[in-house]
Amino acid sequence: MFVFHALSEVTRRHLLDAGLDPDALSGLIRHAIAEDLMGGIDVTSTATIPADQRSIATLGAREAGVVAGLPVVAAVIETVCGDAASELEYLVRDASQVELGMKVVEVTAPTRLMLTAERTALNLLCHLSGVASLTRKWADALAGTSAAVRDTRKTTPGMRALEKYAVRCGGGVNHRMGLSDMALVKDNHVAAAGGVVEAYTLVKALESTISVQIEVDSVDVMRLAIESGADDVLIDNFTLGQMREAVHLRNALNPNVRLEASGGLTVDTARQVAETGVDFIAVGELTHSSRVLDFGLDLQEVL
Structure with a gap:
C-alpha cells in the first residue's frame, strides 16, 4: 500500500x-x-x-x-x-x-x-x-478603468478554491465561493417566487444579513432590483448603450449598488464595457475554458 x-x-x-x-x-x-x-x-x-x-x-x-x-x-x-x-x-x-x-x-x-x-x-x-x-489578459484589458474582472461558480468540481486562488493570482476578483455566502437571485428564482421584489423579500426573511445580487435582463427590472434593496445587480446581455443607461439609473437611485456585466463578453470588448461605468465584468471562461x-x-x- x-x-x-x-x-x-x-x-x-x-x-x-x-x-x-x-x-x-x-x-x-x-x-x-x-x-x-x-x-x-x-x-x-x-x-x-x-x-x-x-x-x-x-x-x-x-x-x-x-x-x-x-x-x-x-x-x-x-x-x-x-x-x-x-x-x-x-x-x-x-x-x-x-x-x-x-x-x-x-x-x-x-x-x-x-x-x-x-x-x-x-x-x-x-x-x-x-x-x-487568462485572468491576467482580462485584468490587463481593464487596466486604468474602475472595473475588475470577476469569476463565477463555473468551476471544476472539487477544484473551486484552487481555481479561484488562480484567478486572484491573475489579478481577478472572486465572486461568491458557494451557495451559502451570498445570494444570487436569477430568473428561475424570480419565476418561482413570483417576482423580483418577492424573491428579494424571501431571501432576506431567511438570511437577514446576507448580501443579495439580483440578475436582470432590462433596465426596468433593474429599477425594481435596486428599489427592493439589492446590494449588487447582474446586468445580463445588455448592449453598451443599455449599460450606460443602467449606470446612470444606478447612480440616481443608489450609487452604492454594484453593477456587474455578463453575457457575450470578450477580452477584446472588455475595455468598452468597463468604460460604461460598471464595477465588475463576470467571466465564466476564466475557470471553465x-x-x-x-x-x-x-x-x-x-x-
Missing part, C-alpha cells in the same frame, strides 16, 4: 497565506495520486530507478504566462516523498510573469517518488497557471 505523508508546517502556512485549506488540498492530492496508481505501483519508476536514488530536478515554463500553484506543487511533493526526504526551493513567486524556459521550482527528493508525483504536480500547476494567465500553461519537470542531477 502506498504511504502518504503529512504536510510540513511551512507548506501548511504557505497554503493558508494563499487562502487555501491545507487539509482539503491534502485530500485532493491523495485522491489524485491514488487514481494514478490504481491500487498498484508506479511500474516504470519502480523498475528503472533504485529505491535509494536521489535527484535534483527543476520545473520550468515551456511558454510564457502567469504562474499559479507553486505551494500546491510543494504539497504534492511532500505528500508523496515526505517532508524529511525532500527539499523544495521556489525560484519565483505565484502571480509572477514567467517566460519560456524560466525555472520556477527546484526539487531535491528520492527520484522514484518524485517521478510518481510528477504528473499530479504538473497537472495542477499547468491548470492553475492557465487560469491565472482556460487553456493550460505548459510546464515540465527535468532531472538536473542524480545524486
Whole structure:
C-alpha cells in the first residue's frame, strides 16, 4: 500500500497565506495520486530507478504566462516523498510573469517518488497557471478603468478554491465561493417566487444579513432590483448603450449598488464595457475554458 505523508508546517502556512485549506488540498492530492496508481505501483519508476536514488530536478515554463500553484506543487511533493526526504526551493513567486524556459521550482527528493508525483504536480500547476494567465489578459484589458474582472461558480468540481486562488493570482476578483455566502437571485428564482421584489423579500426573511445580487435582463427590472434593496445587480446581455443607461439609473437611485456585466463578453470588448461605468465584468471562461500553461519537470542531477 502506498504511504502518504503529512504536510510540513511551512507548506501548511504557505497554503493558508494563499487562502487555501491545507487539509482539503491534502485530500485532493491523495485522491489524485491514488487514481494514478490504481491500487498498484508506479511500474516504470519502480523498475528503472533504485529505491535509494536521489535527484535534483527543476520545473520550468515551456511558454510564457502567469504562474499559479507553486505551494500546491510543494504539497504534492511532500505528500508523496515526505517532508524529511525532500527539499523544495521556489525560484519565483505565484502571480509572477514567467517566460519560456524560466525555472520556477527546484526539487531535491528520492527520484522514484518524485517521478510518481510528477504528473499530479504538473497537472495542477499547468491548470492553475492557465487560469491565472487568462485572468491576467482580462485584468490587463481593464487596466486604468474602475472595473475588475470577476469569476463565477463555473468551476471544476472539487477544484473551486484552487481555481479561484488562480484567478486572484491573475489579478481577478472572486465572486461568491458557494451557495451559502451570498445570494444570487436569477430568473428561475424570480419565476418561482413570483417576482423580483418577492424573491428579494424571501431571501432576506431567511438570511437577514446576507448580501443579495439580483440578475436582470432590462433596465426596468433593474429599477425594481435596486428599489427592493439589492446590494449588487447582474446586468445580463445588455448592449453598451443599455449599460450606460443602467449606470446612470444606478447612480440616481443608489450609487452604492454594484453593477456587474455578463453575457457575450470578450477580452477584446472588455475595455468598452468597463468604460460604461460598471464595477465588475463576470467571466465564466476564466475557470471553465482556460487553456493550460505548459510546464515540465527535468532531472538536473542524480545524486
